[in-house]
Structures are given as C-alpha cells and as structure tokens.
Amino acid sequence: MSILSIGPADLIGAAFSTPLVSLAIALVVAGLSLAMSKDGRAGKAVAGHADTATQSRHASERRTLGATAIAIVILFIVENVVRGYILNTVDVVSWWRFALSLFCAALGLIVLLALVVTRGTTPPEVPVATARRTWMTFGPRVGIIAACVALAALLATTVSAGLTSSPDDRGRYIWLVVPVPNEAAIDPVRHWFYGWAYGVPVLICLALLGAATWSVLHFNASRPYLRPETVIDEKSARCEIAAGTVHVALAGILIALAGAWRFIARSGTGSQLFINGQNGGEPYDMTWRYAELAAAGGWIAPILEVIAFALLIVVAVRAFSRPNGESSRTQDALTTSDASAL
Template sequence: MDRLALFADPGILIAALFSLPLFSLVIAGFIAGLVLAFSRSRVAEEAGSDAFSGVTATRFRPEVLTLSIGAIAVIIGCAVENIVRGYVLNLTDIVEWWQFATPVFAVLLVTLTLLGVIVLRRRTPDAPVLSTLRRTWASFGSRVAFIGAGAIAVTLIATTIGAGVASSSDDRGRFIYLSIPVPNTEISSLELWFYGWSFGVPVLICTAFLIAAVWAVLHVNAARPFLRPETVASESTMRAGIATATARLASAGMLLALGGAWRFIARSGTASQLGIEGDPNLYDTTWQYAELAVLAGWLAPFAEIAGFVLLLLVASRVRRTRRPQPDASDIAAGADDVEKSANR
C-alpha cells in the first residue's frame, strides 16, 4: 500500500529519489555533461600555444592523470560504500562513522598521492629561469576555487562541532543520540540516533589532514622550478589547472560528507510528534534547532550533487588537456627559440 502511494504521488516519489545519494550521482552526471558540452568550445588548450607546449603537457601528464583517476576512484569508492552499507551489511546498533568520513578520507588519499607524484618528479631546470616573484601556495589556481573550498571546510567543521555539542551519550558512552524533550508530560525525552561526536570526530580528523595535504600540494606545485624561460607561460597555466583541480577535489569530498551529515541531522532533528503503543494520544516534541534541521534536509541533495559534479569535472581533465604530438614545424620553432635565447 505504501509503495502504491509512493508512485501515486509524484512529490513523494521525487522526495524519496532525492534522499538517495546514488540518485544525486545520476543528476550530477547530467549536469557535468551539460557543463562540459557548453564549455568545450570556450576551453583553450591549457598548456598554451608556444613551441614547447608538448613538453609542458608531457611534464604535467602524471599529475593530471593522478587527479582524474583519483576523482573516478572517489566516486566508485563512495558508491560501493553506500551500496554495501545500505544493502549488504547488517549494521544494527553499529556506529557507522565511516559513511561520513569515507569521501573526505578518499580525497585525502588522492591528495597525498598527488603530493608524492609532484615531489618525486621534481627536476632541475633545463635552463635557468630568473624571477624576482615570490611564489606561494596561492600563486596559482582559481581564487574562487580556494575561497569555495575554505567556505565548505568551515561549514563542515561548524556543522560537525554544532551537532556534536547538541548530541548526548548512550549507556556505553557513545555520543550518538539527540535528546528531544516532550513538554508538559512525564514522558522521558525522546532519544534518536544523531550525527554526534562518535560520527563527527573521524570527519574532523580527516578534514584537518585534508586541509594540510591540500596546502602541501599547492605549495610544492608553486615552488618547483620552471623548465626553461620559454615555458613559463604554459607551465603557469598547467600549474593553475592542477591547483584549481586540487581545490575542487577537496571541496567535493567535503561536500559529500556535508550532504550525508545534513541528511542524518534532518532525519533526527525534524521529529515533531511521539506516539506510544497503547496510547491513542500523540505528544508534541520540540527541539530548538528543528528549523535548521529541516533546512539541512533540503540542502543535503544539492551538496551531494555539487560534490559529484566537481568530481566529474576533475575526472574530465584528461580529455581536456590531451594534446597532439608536436610536428616538425613545432620542433624547428622550438630550436630557433633556444638558439635566439642563447645568442642573447
């Protein structure tokens, strides 16, 4: 009967679909496809148009591959975790903290791998590049991406700390409950599973390590030497792309964790009535932050969709930065540039 009502009411069906993280992934796939289709004609070749662009693209190819394959791995990991946890394992009375920490931890692993690739592949320049500019972690990349990642990190941390403070412990010392009082009655407070400290502390730890790893990647990406004076422009463009993709990757992991946390908070914090077996009356329950819990429930699918869209855009970088091999004219032009530079 409930299933018939679900399909009879489109609103209930849509709400049920948007409550599924995997449905958010499907929607994100359509959005990312549209973004890539509309931006394809406007996206310039990221390695520039100089004679050494092929050399630049080859140098940065491992970093691009790491980001793209890593983004795909994060998507697969989150999907597998959701399916196994939701449909395979029996997790009754188990604190499933990993469902919120998984996307952040997965992105952390990708970021650390990228850091290792950059550090291990550092090389001395082919020709000295004299520059008085001081390069820092913020020298390359999109300011919008950096500010967005910072805002998402602050929101995730604030949500986790706020929910942890509001949570209460069970008889085993696990902070997994939200106690909602039932006013004007002698009924004990309603205790519902909630995004408390037992769920949030692993997320905070992973987020802290992720922030440090992202900063390290941005720093070494900016500080490593340029190959030669002629490639500064194209290398700067590639470094900016890597820095932006790293910030987007971190934002995606935190958005997925945030969406899951908001779903959990909404599931518990929006309870408004309590029914007792054998008692025909319904008792009102009140939580002072119930309105915020409702808002979190509405925003959760959008956070998940945005996270998956960012992952798909990062995964598409391999296609967008693929460059043809330089032809003979490119090589000759490059040789001429080197000769002119030497004569100077």
C-alpha cells in the first residue's frame, strides 16, 4: 500500500489499534471530568460529609475501591506489554486477556464486601426508622442500567462467538471457519477466533463479578444507620461506595467487551484469498455473514476502552482525595437538617 493511498480512516484505525492509546486519551478525559466536577462544586455549601466518625468508618471502603481501580489499569498495561513484547504466545490461548479485568474487579469487590459486612456494619446506637432499602437504593440508576446493558452485551457476544467457533485438532474452540465458494473443492479458511476457549473463562468471571457487585450494593444499602444525626452523612457515604462499585464493575465489563470486539473484528473481516497458481491469479471471495458487524465492533471498541479507563481513573482519584470543607458545618446545623430529612 502506498503512503499516498492511506486515508483518514486508516490513520485513525492505526492510532486506535492498541488499547494503550485509549488509556492515554482516557487520562485526558478523566482529568477534564475531574476539573469540571471540582469547578461545579466550588462555592457550594457542603451538604454532607460533616461527621468525621462517619468518614472514618467508610475510609477503608473508599480506599479498597481506589486500589481496585488502580490494580485493573496496572494489570491491564502489564499484561499487554508482557504478552505483546516479551512472551511468545503464537499458539497459546491467552484467555486471561479478556477475563483479567473481570476477575480483578470481582476480587476487589469481594474484599470490599468483606469490609462492608465486618467492619462497616455496626449495630445502631440509636434505632432509626427508615423506609425499606434495596440494592438499588444508593446505586446510580444510569450506571446500573449501563452496567446491565454492558453485561448483556458481553454475555451475548461471548455465547454467540462460542456457538460460531469451531475446534482445532486439539479440541480447542479457537477457529472461525469461513468457506471459500468455488467450483473446485477448496479447504475453508480458518481464522483464530474468540471461541469457547476464551469465552468460558470470561463467562465464569462475569458471573463472579455480577454476584460480587450485587452483594456489595445489597449489604451496603441494608446496614443500619448509627443514629439519627448521622443519617445524611451515612447516606452520602453509601451513595459514594455504591457509585464506585458500579463504576468499577462497569469498567471491568467494558474492557473485556472491547477486547472481545477487537479480536472478533481482526478475525472476521477478511474478504479475499489468493492462492498461487490458482484462479488465474485472481482472488477468491470469502465472506463471513457477520463481517460488517464485526468491523463495526472493532471501531466501537476503543470508545468503550476510553470510557472504562476514564471511570477507573476518576474512581481512584476520588477514593484517595476528599473534598475541602467536609467539617464546615456545626453539629447543631447538622442535627437540624438531619432531623428534618427523616
């Protein structure tokens, strides 16, 4: 291909061919988001987070979410560099590159769940009568819907790709078999594909992540309040924990989904086959029925990665930094506002 024949689409595709570029863009997006959020809060009165004891109770939970977000990003970078530049994975089914973000997110949320159940759940000092709370009470509705949609998309992608895949001579479901139409018999073309060999570990980790996310949201919401004057602060802290939980889970799913779509796009978009000495030098046409859909997924994958990495960066930054003026209100004002909210 001549340099002059390279179009804008080719340049964009080359730039986004690696997830590390998506990570670099996500750093900029997350920085802008945090700056806009900070500017939006500037000059506003603090509506919660005035109780130091409440903040201390939830500090370890926030740090766990932040550490999980950082671990996902770091492990993703290390895995990409090691697999791409150090290890020889020519004939290796590297299923972990799709399941790693799911497993890391699930493991971090399991640790968070243990903290919520053991250290974060304290019998109330003064019983507080409140409405019944469910796992969706404190969670961000948009984030929960987005996570459910992403989970369904990854589940559908993995199952569909698994059913489409074919085994190799070792029984590994790693091939996409594309027939070559011709009057004479020609062996079908076999592409390395996102089959069951990759999909089964992904489904297991996806189920683990879904269960861990629901459990954290459930126990985070159901634990009792300490006393009436801390209800507002506890609600604020629990909303923060629920939001971080949902965002970590969503980011883990989006990274896995983007990786699967990248892999499928590379495997299923071939259209021509040249065989030396055959067909007068002309190519054979070979078409996979979902080639256009696979190509579209390859273009969307970098967008999903940018969103996922930006979410993780924001979660990590907010987990290890607290807004200014948390203790600006007096205890009398806090008690009055809390009592009016009950």
